Amino acid sequence: MLASSTPGRSRRLNKTQKLSVAGVSALGAAALAFSLVPAEAGAETSTQALTAAPVVVADGAPQARTVQASIIEQHSTAESLVKAADAARAKAAAAKAKTAAQAKAKAEAAADAKARAAAAAKAKADAKKRSSQAASRSVARKPVYANNLDGWIREALAIMKEKGIPGTYHGLHKNIMRESSGNPRAINNWDINAINGVPSKGLLQVIKPTFDFYHVAGTPKDQYDPVANITAAANYAADKYGSIDNVNSAY
Incomplete structure (x- = not known):
């Protein structure tokens, strides 16, 4: 407390100074109330905390509403960031699933083509074998005539x-x-x-x-x-x- 220029008397604060001190105190109380609000509390809780301690500074402007709007804006921004992150993760997961599906389809197509080629080669080999066997049977069946x-x-x-x-x-x-x-x-x-x-x-x-x-x-x-x-x-x-x-x- 400042000493008075006149010995034995205390200096009194004028009206403007009193309002300034009251405003600072109210702002401190409001800040303390905001720090005690849980992270998951909604805008309604914050609004109640603010309306419980209206603050008026030296120029007479209502600062409680400005602080409340700032908090609501920050909460909305945080929700937007969370939604954007979720959307990005979902997009990445979808892209990964699509890539995996394409790789699986490609592998299955390659396996199918390989199986078809193997089946065709086997069929060709079997046909050649049957032809050879038929020729052998034909030769075997060719009559041998006596030399008389x-x-x-x-x-x-x-x-x-x-x-x-x-x-x-x-x-x-x-x-x-x-x-x-x-x-x-x-x-x-x-x-x-x-x-x-x-x-x-x-x-x-x-x-x-x-x-x-x-x-x-x-x-x-x-x-x-x-x-x-x-x-x-x-x-x-x-x-x-x-x-x-x-x-x-x-x-």
């Missing part, structure tokens, strides 16, 4: 069937026996063909020009070859007589 008259006739008949040349086992056999007695090396050196320099040869006694003209592809070009001789003669007989079965004498 019966075998030659049967092999010739198989070729004739493939080429569409008519004839039967009986028709071939009877003409072979009459012409050469089953001797594939038989040759006629005394008939008119022999005199003309083109003797008849082989199982069915075919001359060279006839053999060459009616030769069946796939057989040896040799008059003495049993199968080639039979098929060429049967081809000739089919052209001239309809079938070797229709030949009952020299032809």
Whole structure:
């Protein structure tokens, strides 16, 4: 307390000074009240604390409302920041989930493509294996004919069937026996063909020009070859007589 200039008397505060002191005290009380309000308290609690201690400073302006508005504004700003942070976290989580989903989809697509490629390769390998097995069975089923008259006739008949040349086992056999007695090396050196320099040869006694003209592809070009001789003669007989079965004498 300041000493008075007049000894023994105390200086009294004028009206303006009193109001200033009252204002400062009220502001201090208001600040103390705000510091005691819990963080989660709403604007209503803060408003009640402020209205409980109205403050008027020297110029007479109501400062309590200004302080209350500032606190409400700060609270609103804090809520906005919290909401913005939550929104950012949600956006980041959504982006992360989207990236993970895309990576999963890509991995699944790659796995599916790999599985399809493996299945296609397996199918191709299986088809090749089946083809090879079929070829092997075909080779295994190919008949092996005996190297004798019966075998030659049967092999010739198989070729004739493939080429569409008519004839039967009986028709071939009877003409072979009459012409050469089953001797594939038989040759006629005394008939008119022999005199003309083109003797008849082989199982069915075919001359060279006839053999060459009616030769069946796939057989040896040799008059003495049993199968080639039979098929060429049967081809000739089919052209001239309809079938070797229709030949009952020299032809």
